Amino acid sequence: MSVRSTEVRLAARPQGWPTAETFEIAHAELGDPAPGQVLVRNLLMSVDPYMRGRMDDRKSYVPPFQVGHALEGGAIGEVVESAADGLKPGDIVLHGLGWREYALVNARSAAKVDPSAAPLGAYLGVLGMTGLTAYAGLLRTAEFKPGDVVFVSSAAGAVGQVVGQLARLKGAARVIGSAGSAAKVAFLKDELGFDAAFDYHDGPVAEQLKRAAPDGVDVYFDNVGGEHLEAAISSLNVHGRITVCGMISVYNATEPTPAPRNLATLIGKRLTMRGMLVGDHSDLREAFIADMAPWVADGSIKNQETIFEGLSRAPEAFLAMLRGDGLGKNLVRIAE
Numbered sequence: 639m640s641v642r643s644t645e646v647r648l649a650a651r652p653q654g655w656p657t658a659e660t661f662e663i664a665h666a667e668l669g670d671p672a673p674g675q676v677l678v679r680n681l682l683m684s685v686d687p688y689m690r691g692r693m694d695d696r697k698s699y700v701p702p703f704q705v706g707h708a709l710e711g712g713a714i715g716e717v718v719e720s721a722a723d724g725l726k727p728g729d730i731v732l733h734g735l736g737w738r739e740y741a742l743v744n745a746r747s748a749a750k751v752d753p754s755a756a757p758l759g760a761y762l763g764v765l766g767m768t769g770l771t772a773y774a775g776l777l778r779t780a781e782f783k784p785g786d787v788v789f790v791s792s793a794a795g796a797v798g799q800v801v802g803q804l805a806r807l808k809g810a811a812r813v814i815g816s817a818g819s820a821a822k823v824a825f826l827k828d829e830l831g832f833d834a835a836f837d838y839h840d841g842p843v844a845e846q847l848k849r850a851a852p853d854g855v856d857v858y859f860d861n862v863g864g865e866h867l868e869a870a871i872s873s874l875n876v877h878g879r880i881t882v883c884g885m886i887s888v889y890n891a892t893e894p895t896p897a898p899r900n901l902a903t904l905i906g907k908r909l910t911m912r913g914m915l916v917g918d919h920s921d922l923r924e925a926f927i928a929d930m931a932p933w934v935a936d937g938s939i940k941n942q943e944t945i946f947e948g949l950s951r952a953p954e955a956f957l958a959m960l961r962g963d964g965l966g967k968n969l970v971r972i973a974e
Contacts, residue, residue: 639670639677639718639719640667640668640669640670641667641668641677641740642665642666642667642668643665643666643667643668643738643739643740643741644663644664644665644738644739644949645663645664645665645666645708645737645738645739645949646661646662646663646664646708646709646737646738646949646952646953647661647662647663647664647706647707647708647709648660648661648662648693648703648704648705648706648707648709649661649662649705649706650705651693651694651695651705652693652694652890653892654890654891654892655890655957655960656690656693656890656953656956656957656960657957658953660693660953661709661952661953663949663950664708666708666738668740668741668742670719670721671719671720671721671722671742672721672742673721673722674721674722674744674745674746675721675722675742675743675744675745676717676719676720676721676722676725676731676742676743676745676748677717677718677719677720677740677741677742677743678713678715678716678717678718678731678733678735678740678741678742678743678748679715679716679718679739679740679973680713680714680715680735680736680738680739680740680741680972680973681713681714681715681716681730681758681971681972681973681974682713682714682715682758682759682762682969682970682971682972683711683712683713683714683736683737683762683949683952683969683970683972684711684712684713684736684762684763684766684767684768684967684968684969684970685711685952685955685956685959685968685969685970686711686712686767686768686796686959687861687884687886687889687959687960688700688884689703689709689711689956690889690890690960691889692710699915708735708737708738709736709737710734710735710736710737711734711736711737712732712733712734712736712762712766712767713732713733713734713735713736713737713741713762713972714730714731714732714751714758714759714761714762715730715731715733715741716728716729716730716731717729717730717731718740720745722745723745724745724750725745725748725750729750730750730751730752730753730758731743731748731749731750731751732748732749732750732751732761732762732766733747733748733749734747736970737949737952738949739949739972739973755931756931756934756935757941759941759943759945759967759969760934760941762967762969763796763941763943763966763967763969764800764930764934764939764941764967765927765930765931765934767916768796768797768800768967769800769926769930770916770919770922770923770926771797771883771914771916772797772798772800772801772804772859773800773804773922773926773929773930774914774916774918774919774922774926775797775801775859775881775883775914775916776788776801776804776805776808776857776859776881777804777808777922778919778922779879779881779912779914780857780858780859780879780880780881780912781879781910782805782808782810782857783856784808784809784810785809785810785811786805786810786811786856786857787810787811787812787813787814787851787853787854787855787856787857787875788801788802788805788810788812788813788814788855788856788857788858788859789814789815789816789847789850789851789855789857789858789859789870789873790802790805790813790814790815790816790858790859790861791815791816791858791859791860791861791862791866791870792816792817792861792862792884792886792962793815793816793817793822793826793832793835794815794817794818794822794825794826794942794965794966795861795962795966796966796967796968797861797883797884798815798859798861799826799830799940799942799965799966800939801859802815802826802830802831802832803830803831803933803938803939803940804939805857806831806832807933807938807939812833812834812851813831813832813833813834814832814833814834814835814836814847814850814851814855815832815834815835816835816836816837816838816843816846816847816862816866817835817836817837817838818837818838818839818962819837819839820837822835822837822965823835823836823837825942825965829940829942830940834850834851835850836849836850838865838866842865842869843865843866843868843869844865844868844869844872844873847869847870847872847873848872848873851873853875854873854874854875854878855870855873855874855875855878856874856875856878856879857878857879857880857881858870858871858874858878858879858880858881859881859883860880860881860882860883860884860885861883861884861885861886862884862885862886862887863882863884863885863886863887863888863895864885864887864888864895864896864898865887866887867880867882867885867898868898868899868900871898871900871901871903871904871909872900872903874903874907874909875907876907876908877907877908877909877910878907878909878910879909879910879911879912880909880910880911880912881912881914882911882912882913882914883914886960886962889960890960941966941967942965942966942967943965943966943967943968943969944958944963944964944965944966944967944968944969945969945970945971946958946968946969946970946971947970947971948970948971948972949970949972951970952970955968955969955970956968
């Protein structure tokens with residue numbers, strides 16, 4: 639069968655913050671799947687911070703998006719035609735060709751999921767790449783131990799909300815989060831069980847963190863960089879550990895940004911600071927699902943989502959994610 643698919647393309651590489659002009663809505667004609675492929679009707683897609691880096695034409699751990707071509711990202715969809723063993727029409731699959739209504743997906747790049755076991759959004763969030771990022775970054779990269787005091791930046795975001803809840807369930811002595819509004823601070827404390835939280839707009843991060851963690855911090859999970867990283871370094875105890883998952887505060891900078899001014903503190907405190915990419919930790923997936931799935935099922939871990947309706951709103955959802963708008967994971971519903 640041949641289908642006409644709407645898709646969102648990269649219209650131009652952004653200089654600084656992306657704008658509406660960074661994107662264009664276009665159409666493509668898709669033919670029958672080749673052997674080993676499936677035609678998927680996308681239902682739900684994810685927007686994630688790493689996508690901003692792929693909009694720049696520079697060497698990185700993943701190839702850049704190409705101008706004039708559809709963007710890519712995590713998506714859940716229904717198989718409508720199959721030329722691959724193991725997948726049939728009606729199956730629901732997780733794959734990497736979001737930002738479009740229909741996609742021709744190589745079967746080896748698609749993972750079948752059970753829509754009756756969890757809401758579809760969970761497979762793009764807490765039970766998917768987002769959740770595994772939190773799990774690996776806290777437990778492996780930061781070498782979390784029960785009794786640690788944990789500080790998470792962008793704690794009401796997709797990864798941050800999971801890190802804080804996971805730390806609490808694994809026995810943290812204290813979990814502290816930063817967020818960008820009073821409503822998000824209340825969400826962290828009242829809904830997710832953080833011991834303390836603060837709005838980074840309310841004053842210097844270093845001062846607010848010291849009040850929230852008077853005995854210091856053992857683990858910092860960094861999603862922001864900049865002022866947050868500098869503040870965390872000041873509050874970390876001897877042998878403290880930092881997982882650098884993201885630095886969203888500098889992704890749209892047009893000039894070099896100042897490094898933390900207190901990096902020499904790493905020496906005396908014998909701190910460890912490590913970057914992490916979720917793709918390096920696929921071997922943890924079985925343990926991750928074994929831990930996480932029951933917690934999601936019984937409500938021990940909450941999975942907050944902000945849904946944008948319609949593919950045409952995907953650019954809006956992406957820009958909102960970069961600004962920190964919405965709670966939890968930003969998703970786009972493409973179809974029912």
